[in-house]
Amino acid sequence: MAWVYLVIAGIFEIVFAVSLKYTEGFTKVFPTIAAIGGGAVSFWLLSLSLKTLPVGSAYAIWTGIGALGTVVIGMLFLGESRDLLKMIFLLCLLVGIVGLKVTSSH
Template identity: 60%
Template sequence: MAWFILVIAGMMETVWAIALKYSHGFTKLWPTLIFLLAGGLSFWLLSLSLRTLPVGTAYAIWTGIGALGTVLFGMFFLGESKDWIRLVFLSLLIFSLVGLQITSET
């Protein structure tokens, strides 16, 4: 269950990062509120997963999921580059996250 909670926490990290962009320096109400809600939920879920998961592994996976989701959102919805080398590095990130999960003690 801790791994499932951690994945949801990582997804919420993606949400708050995107909301942060759309908040325009916290001058837009709804994106700012989404940022606060998703950020709080993300940290809370991360803290729940840390009850049983190793902190180094959980934190790396949490940030990795957030980074991966944010980059993919930028590529598909904000017109950011989809160069092949960028896709290679995203693949390496995915392999790293899977490898950390596989080698985790919990």
């Protein structure tokens, strides 16, 4: 169950980061609520996963899911670049996330 918590925490990390873009310095109410709520849920689920998962691997995977997902959302919906080098580095990030999961002791 800890891995499920961790993956969902990573998804909420994406919600946090993307919502943060729209807060305009925390002056917009609904994006601010989404950012704070997404961040809070993400941290809470991360903390639940850390009851059994090693902190180093879990934190790196959580951060990686958030980073990877946020970049993909940016490319698909926010007009960010999709150049080949960026795709190669995203693939490296994905391989790192999967590698940490596979080599984790839990």
